[in-house]
Amino acid sequence: MIDFGYGLTPSATLKIENVQNPRFEALHELEPDVVKCIACGSCTASCSAGCFTEMSLRRVILSLQRGREKETLPMLRHCMLCGKCQLVCPRGINTRHLILSIGKVYGLNEEDGR
C-alpha cells in the first residue's frame, strides 16, 4: 500500500449512548454502591499501590460506568486489597468488596493470570 504519510485512527470520542453494559449491570446488582462514587479521587490519592503503579480506583469505576473497562482493568492487578481506600471514601463505599466483585464479574483472575 502506498504510504501517503497519514492514516486513519479510530475515533477517540466516547460513544456512551449505545453502550449496552450488561457486565456493569451485573456488577451494579452485586454492588449497588458502585453508582454512589462522586469521583473525588480520595481512594486514588491514598492508594498504597498508586505511588508505584498507575492504579486508580476512581478511574476504574468511571471506565466501568462508561463501558471502557479494557483501558483500566489491568490496573487492578496492582491492588493489594489493603483497604486504605475504604477508610477515606466519603461515600462510604466498601471499596475492597467492590474490587473483589469487579474481579468476579469481569473475570479478572483469568484475564490477568492471577
Next chain:
Amino acid sequence: MNQNVVVIGGGPAGIEASRKLRDLGYTPILIESQPALGGKLTRWDRLFPDGVEARAILDPMLQDLDGIKYFTDTEVLSINRLKDTWVVKLSNGLSAQVRAILLTTGFDLFKAEKKEEYGYGIYERVITNADLEDWYKSGAPLQFDNVHTIGFVHCVGSRDEKAGNRQCSKVCCVTAVKQACEFKEKYPDATVYCFYMDLRMFGRKFEDLYLKAQKDYGIRFVRGRVSEVSEDIDGHLFVKAEDTLFGKPLKIKMDLLVLMAGMAPAASSASLARMAGITTGEDGFLVPRSIVGDACRASREGIFLAGAVTGPKTLPETLGEAASAALAIDQFLKTPVKQ
C-alpha cells in the same frame, strides 16, 4: 400609625414582605407588572429538595392579602425624592408618597436562545427547565415520542462571561437533579444524564437528593460542559461535551435536552434603580449596603431590597429576607425624621 409602604414586585418576596408589614401595622401598596401575583413561583410544579407542591406554599400566601393594597398589570413610571419622602407614580394613574420603598423585583430567567450553540428555539427537542416544569405542572403527556435518552445541561447562561453572567445561579444544580428524578419517575426506562461543571448541592437535604439520584434513580452524571448540539434528519439531537473525568470527548445521541437556564438580573430592577438613584452592581444585581451584614438596605435612605433582586437566591432565603426587610423598614419608620 397605618403608614403606607410601597413594595415593587409581587413575587414571593414582595408578597411575604407585604404580609409581614401588614402584621406590623403598616399598609403595604404592592405593585406587580404581570396580570397576577406570585412571580416565577406560579410556574413551579414541585419544589426541591422534598418535592412539596409549589401550590402548597403559594396558595396560602395568596389567600392572605387582607390589609394589603395590591395592583397587578401596573408599572412604576417614576420615583422621585421629595424632602424625606419618595413619590412613586404608577401607570394606573395613582401615585403614593411614602418614606420607605421595598424593591422585590427578583430575576429574569436567562434567555436560553442566546446560547445559540445549544439550539433552543431552533431544534424542537431542546427545551428549558421552565418548559419542563410547565409540562410537569400541566400533567399532560409528553409531546415527543420515543424519548429514551434525555440530558440536562447545567449552567446555561450562568458562570459564562460570554453570556454576560459570571455568577452561579445557585438553584439550577439542585433543580436539574430534582427534574431528572421526576423524569425517571414518569419514564423509568429512560436513561437520564446530567452534564455539570461542578455540582453545587449546598443546601440542607440537597446532597441527599444527589445521592438518591445516583442510587435510586440511576441518573448518570457527566462532568463536562456541553459545547454544542446538532440535529439529525429525524429530529434527534447530538450533544458534544468532554467527559473531563475520563479525559475524552464525548458525543451522545439524545431524544430530549433540557437547558438549565439561570438567573439573570431583572431588566426592571435596573430601571427602578436608575429612578431611585441606587447602586447597581457590575453583575446587574442591585447592591445592598453590605452583602454580609446589611443585606436589606440599599445605598439611599428609605430604599430597601429583598430576594433575588440582590442576586440568585432560593425560595426559603427569599422568604427569610422578605421578613428581615419588613423588620428593617419597621425600625426605619419608627425612627423620627431628622429635622
